[in-house]
Amino acid sequence: MSAWLKKTGVAPWMVVLAAALLLAPLVADRGTLNDLWSVAFAVVLASAWNLLGGFAGQISLGYSAFVGIGAYTTVLLANAGWNPWLTLPVGAVLAVLFSVVVGLPTFRLRGPYFSIATIGVSEAVRVIASGMEFTGGSSGLRMPSANFHFLSNYYGMAGLALLTVGLVAWVRVSAFGMALEAIRQDIDAAEALGIHSTRYKLLAHALSAALVGAGGGLFAMNFQYISPGSVFDFPLSLRIVLMPIVGGIGTLVGPVLGAVLFGYLQIKLLASPTLRDWNLFIYGGLLMAVMLFEPRGIVGIWERLRRLWRRRAPPTLEASGGA
Amino acid sequence: MERLASVLLSSLLLAGLYATMSYGLAVIYGVMRIINLAHAGLMMLAAYVTLTLNTRFGLDPFLSLLVVAPLFFGLGVVLDLTLIRRLPRGGTGPSMQSLLLLFGLWLVLQNLAYVVWGGDTQSILTPYTMSSVPLLGERYGVPLLLVFAVSLLSLVGLTIVLRRTFLGKAIRAVTQNRDAALLSGVNAGRISAVAFGLGTAFAAIAGTMLSTLYAFTPDFGRSLLLKAFCIIVLGGMESFTGVAIGALVLALIENLAAAYTTIPTSFQDAISFSLLVLVLVFAPNGLPALFRGFSRRAVAR
Numbered sequence: 001m002s003a004w005l006k007k008t009g010v011a012p013w014m015v016v017l018a019a020a021l022l023l024a025p026l027v028a029d030r031g032t033l034n035d036l037w038s039v040a041f042a043v044v045l046a047s048a049w050n051l052l053g054g055f056a057g058q059i060s061l062g063y064s065a066f067v068g069i070g071a072y073t074t075v076l077l078a079n080a081g082w083n084p085w086l087t088l089p090v091g092a093v094l095a096v097l098f099s100v101v102v103g104l105p106t107f108r109l110r111g112p113y114f115s116i117a118t119i120g121v122s123e124a125v126r127v128i129a130s131g132m133e134f135t136g137g138s139s140g141l142r143m144p145s146a147n148f149h150f151l152s153n154y155y156g157m158a159g160l161a162l163l164t165v166g167l168v169a170w171v172r173v174s175a176f177g178m179a180l181e182a183i184r185q186d187i188d189a190a191e192a193l194g195i196h197s198t199r200y201k202l203l204a205h206a207l208s209a210a211l212v213g214a215g216g217g218l219f220a221m222n223f224q225y226i227s228p229g230s231v232f233d234f235p236l237s238l239r240i241v242l243m244p245i246v247g248g249i250g251t252l253v254g255p256v257l258g259a260v261l262f263g264y265l266q267i268k269l270l271a272s273p274t275l276r277d278w279n280l281f282i283y284g285g286l287l288m289a290v291m292l293f294e295p296r297g298i299v300g301i302w303e304r305l306r307r308l309w310r311r312r313a314p315p316t317l318e319a320s321g322g323a
Numbered sequence: 324m325e326r327l328a329s330v331l332l333s334s335l336l337l338a339g340l341y342a343t344m345s346y347g348l349a350v351i352y353g354v355m356r357i358i359n360l361a362h363a364g365l366m367m368l369a370a371y372v373t374l375t376l377n378t379r380f381g382l383d384p385f386l387s388l389l390v391v392a393p394l395f396f397g398l399g400v401v402l403d404l405t406l407i408r409r410l411p412r413g414g415t416g417p418s419m420q421s422l423l424l425l426f427g428l429w430l431v432l433q434n435l436a437y438v439v440w441g442g443d444t445q446s447i448l449t450p451y452t453m454s455s456v457p458l459l460g461e462r463y464g465v466p467l468l469l470v471f472a473v474s475l476l477s478l479v480g481l482t483i484v485l486r487r488t489f490l491g492k493a494i495r496a497v498t499q500n501r502d503a504a505l506l507s508g509v510n511a512g513r514i515s516a517v518a519f520g521l522g523t524a525f526a527a528i529a530g531t532m533l534s535t536l537y538a539f540t541p542d543f544g545r546s547l548l549l550k551a552f553c554i555i556v557l558g559g560m561e562s563f564t565g566v567a568i569g570a571l572v573l574a575l576i577e578n579l580a581a582a583y584t585t586i587p588t589s590f591q592d593a594i595s596f597s598l599l600v601l602v603l604v605f606a607p608n609g610l611p612a613l614f615r616g617f618s619r620r621a622v623a624r
Contacts, residue, residue, distance in 0.1 A: 116549075
């Protein structure tokens with residue numbers, strides 16, 4: 001059992017998370033389930049971003065484009081008479097196509113240049129989407145309101161979150177994940193070892209785009225209304241980047257921790273008007289604090305604390321050895 | 324023909340503003356190898372400070388430059404000493420850590436403006452805001468012409484500082500070869516602080532001038548930051564003449580697209596954002612390098 005756990009990269013906390021998400025509807029009320037839905041959505045976004053941003057080290061600031069593509073595919077097809085659930089794979093495929101179109105040129109760039117190019121791409125997409133006829137412009141679009149069940153949407157999002165975390169866990173221990181790690185550490189050395197870096201980056205980008213695109217579709221189904229301002233917006237891209245960075249970039253548990261923290265913050269922010277006025281302060285301050293003091297986020301702090309604890313725990317041994 | 328002349332003239336006027344907006348980024352990148360994402364936030368903050376000076380003390384926006392520029396120079400030095408210096412230096416390229424730190428600073432500045440001045444759209448009205456002057460058969464707003472004059476003045480000022488003073492020579496030395504500059508006894512810490520101060524002051528000059536032309540909110544400046552970045556990449560990242568050329572090229576492309584194509588105005592910004600991506604991908608060393616490459620190939624043939 002534990003060997004299997006090690007081989008697939010599944011940790012005990014994931015089982016607990018899965019059980020909590022799937023069993024919650026039996027005990028929790030609608031409000032709590034709503035909050036859990038937001039946390040699950042955040043887990044999808046953060047963990048999927050981590051595939052490219054954390055494992056391969058390519059910090060993209062343009063992930064809201066994938067949320068938007070998924071959301072618009074679902075709304076437009078549902079309005080054309082499709083079953084909303086059948087639109088999710090279509091949105092995922094379109095997001096993958098877009099990820100390849102964007103990735104092919106921009107993956108030639110390295111480090112901050114790649115990040116800035118992704119801001120350019122996502123801003124261009126947002127400007128074009130707000131100017132187009134079929135997106136409903138800045139006034140947005142509505143889903144057909146018939147036959148919406150919150151609970152099935154909840155299970156959909158929870159399932160997608162678990163699928164995402166499971167996939168990321170599997171990628172981490174696979175040869176694919178090792179190739180991404182090699183690219184992150186030293187792209188030239190990785191190339192010299194025969195890793196086709198562009199192909200692996202494109203694969204990671206496509207996989208995370210598919211997950212985020214499907215998440216965008218579920219988002220549209222749940223909120224019943226979308227506009228370029230809600231799904232193509234820069235602050236959304238920003239939150240997607242912040243969650244894994246604050247939690248612990250490149251780790252498995254980090255993005256989930258970040259997503260839970262930010263999901264909770266988001267709920268608090270929406271509840272209190274004074275806090276809402278300070279939300280960018282919180283986001284920006286957290287980002288600055290992480291960069292200045294612990295670039296590996298909450299996971300880094302945890303590891304520091306554990307090292308401190310270990311050093312303090314066996315003092316008698318060290319004292320006797322030294323004497 | 325008349326139309327082309329007016330397009331060229333308005334491109335030149337716009338290019339002056341664009342160049343001022345971009346010099347700050349270029350100075351900081353050249354000396355410190357940092358991409359200052361907070362540049363947009365600093366421009367926005369300067370626009371609000373100008374607004375306050377205007378409404379509280381009745382100070383003319385262009386005169387307030389004399390207050391705003393030194394103030395932001397000091398702010399830049401303080402930011403360098405308190406934040407940027409704490410980051411580990413390493414490698415020759417810009418680090419992700421500095422990019423994200425300054426990104427965080429941008430968000431904090433936005434929130435600061437939101438709390439102090441509110442989220443409403445603001446603009447500065449002066450007696451000459453609405454007046455215009457006829458030139459080549461078109462009318463140009465007086466603020467636009469003043470902005471161009473101030474841009475030229477500040478660029479000439481920067482050039483004199485960089486070419487004639489010891490400090491300026493040290494800045495150029497660090498830009499060209501950091502290690503060699505350190506070996507010849509340049510105090511890199513002080514130069515970095517001055518460079519960040521200069522970059523911040525130029526962001527402030529640009530912000531003040533923008534406030535006389537456009538309405539602004541705390542979210543102001545994101546598209547301008549992308550344009551400025553596009554310009555310094557076009558100009559080859561480090562060369563100050565390159566920045567002027569890049570500003571002119573971007574202004575020309577925007578104005579020509581507006582005058583001679585049917586691209587709707589709501590897509591205008593998408594042009595410069597797409598241009599940014601194209602330039603980064605196909606001419607990452609800027610136009611000068613691209614031309615050198617062409618001529619070399621022509622000679623080889």
